[in-house]
Amino acid sequence: MLVTFYLNNVRVSYDVRPDEYLAETLRSHGVKSVKVGCNETSCGSCTVLLENRPAMSCGILSASIEGKHITTVEGIQEEAARIAYFFGEEGADQCGFCNAGYALTIYALKRELKNPTDDEIKDYIVGNLCRCSGMQSQLNAIKAYLKEE
Amino acid sequence: MIVNKYYRASSLEDAYSKLQENPRNTILGGGLWLKKIGQSHETLIDISSLGLNEIKDSKNEVVVGSMVSQRDFENSPVVKALFNDAIAFSTREVMGVNFRNLATIGGSIMGRYPFSDVITGLLPYDVELEFYPKQTMFLEDYLSYKGKLNAILVAIHIKKGQGKGFYKKVKTTALDFPIVNIAVSRVNGQYRIAVGARPAVASLALKAMEYINSLKNPSKEDFAKAAEMAVEELSFLDNKDASKEYRIDLAKVYVRRGLEEVNK
Numbered sequence A: 001m002l003v004t005f006y007l008n009n010v011r012v013s014y015d016v017r018p019d020e021y022l023a024e025t026l027r028s029h030g031v032k033s034v035k036v037g038c039n040e041t042s043c044g045s046c047t048v049l050l051e052n053r054p055a056m057s058c059g060i061l062s063a064s065i066e067g068k069h070i071t072t073v074e075g076i077q078e079e080a081a082r083i084a085y086f087f088g089e090e091g092a093d094q095c096g097f098c099n100a101g102y103a104l105t106i107y108a109l110k111r112e113l114k115n116p117t118d119d120e121i122k123d124y125i126v127g128n129l130c131r132c133s134g135m136q137s138q139l140n141a142i143k144a145y146l147k148e149e
Numbered sequence B: 001m002i003v004n005k006y007y008r009a010s011s012l013e014d015a016y017s018k019l020q021e022n023p024r025n026t027i028l029g030g031g032l033w034l035k036k037i038g039q040s041h042e043t044l045i046d047i048s049s050l051g052l053n054e055i056k057d058s059k060n061e062v063v064v065g066s067m068v069s070q071r072d073f074e075n076s077p078v079v080k081a082l083f084n085d086a087i088a089f090s091t092r093e094v095m096g097v098n099f100r101n102l103a104t105i106g107g108s109i110m111g112r113y114p115f116s117d118v119i120t121g122l123l124p125y126d127v128e129l130e131f132y133p134k135q136t137m138f139l140e141d142y143l144s145y146k147g148k149l150n151a152i153l154v155a156i157h158i159k160k161g162q163g164k165g166f167y168k169k170v171k172t173t174a175l176d177f178p179i180v181n182i183a184v185s186r187v188n189g190q191y192r193i194a195v196g197a198r199p200a201v202a203s204l205a206l207k208a209m210e211y212i213n214s215l216k217n218p219s220k221e222d223f224a225k226a227a228e229m230a231v232e233e234l235s236f237l238d239n240k241d242a243s244k245e246y247r248i249d250l251a252k253v254y255v256r257r258g259l260e261e262v263n264k
């Protein structure tokens, strides 16, 4: 079946199976920044923005996003570069598998929460797991990034 | 999950008639549990464009459409204002933001999950479920209803009242299922106690509630006795996450603390 949606503000139409998930659709159309870790809606590495909100693309049926806006890290390049800079400064990236999902969640966090406390930041990113680090470096990087503004 | 067809319903009537067409036709909420259990479906019925994603506030109740996401529910000022945020808090305990933006309140109730934070968090309040075709049922009656209700959940009605709530999810790590969860309320002077993930779908501790509600000014000792009664009347089991004994010990402590908390 055909589904039409906006991918990083560009209108696209893709032929999808009724049981196809967005992570698969995006990757099969070359959007390899979307990483599939668990494929069980648990790790958050496949996070995209659905109507500007973080959402696990391995849990979104592609058929369900007719007319909706999807943002991947390609759609927020400038801010993703800033976030990557702070991740680098804090040593928060190692293998890098979780980074694109993180960048999108942090991008949304900045728009949704005003002057968040440490606990509010932790609560917002708890659904993005990093297998390589202890999450403290991510927290430091996010705080530095939010402070920059 | 294997799905042969995807159907976008144009009205509740349309969705319901599609649901009746084949026993393997299924209503789609956020689809996360459907993915997890991985069954095969003839047709998935998408009800997302039927206006079921609104939260309405009125003098006596808050009405939550079944397609409202867990995240919109927990962030809604009218839901937060209910019973010192206790109901919204229980939903905040589910997974992360990127999960709760997808999972729906309707899907969270219809599955009657033995681990559910959403169900336990709602159970000690006056909550009615509204279905299509027209039918209403109290949440506790739906939980004990035998068999599958082949209807569409339209909305949940949460009755307002004066009082406080308490919610506790005991879990090993932030993203885990609960080992046990406890919700206690005191609304319009009446105490209610719900315990879930025992591991069985949440139940009210009716005898303990009757005892504590019969006392004029219950003391700390009375709350402790009610907590003892609650764990005696409810069944607890072992599973890979925790033993029956551990669950009982946890539930006893948190029911007592919950009663003390809502009494403040």
Ligand SMILES: Cc1cc2nc3c(=O)[nH]c(=O)nc-3n(C[C@H](O)[C@H](O)[C@H](O)COP(=O)(O)OP(=O)(O)OC[C@H]3O[C@@H](n4cnc5c(N)ncnc54)[C@H](O)[C@@H]3O)c2cc1C
Binding pocket: A040, A041, A042, B026, B027, B028, B029, B030, B031, B032, B033, B034, B035, B036, B066, B067, B093, B094, B095, B102, B103, B104, B105, B106, B107, B108, B109, B110, B111, B113, B115, B116, B117, B118, B119, B151, B152, B153, B154, B175, B176, B177, B178
């Ligand atoms: C990995 C994972 C971890 C989880 N951890 C927790 C946890 O710690 N605590 C917790 O409380 N919950 C947890 N859950 C459950 C979750 O919170 C949701 O309750 C669950 O995913 C169902 O919501 P959904 O919107 O995804 O429903 P769906 O998967 O779309 O639907 C679930 C069922 O409800 C039916 N349904 C949906 N909407 C309607 C309707 N309007 N009318 C009639 N039938 C309907 C569907 O047909 C299906 O049978 C977890 C789920 C997963 C997948």
Ligand code: FES
Binding pocket: A035, A036, A037, A038, A039, A040, A041, A042, A043, A044, A045, A046, A047, A056, A057, A058, A059
């Ligand atoms: S790959 Fe989607 S949550 Fe892990």
Ligand code: FES
Binding pocket: A092, A093, A094, A095, A096, A097, A098, A099, A129, A130, A131, A132, A133
């Ligand atoms: S850097 Fe390896 S998973 Fe996060």
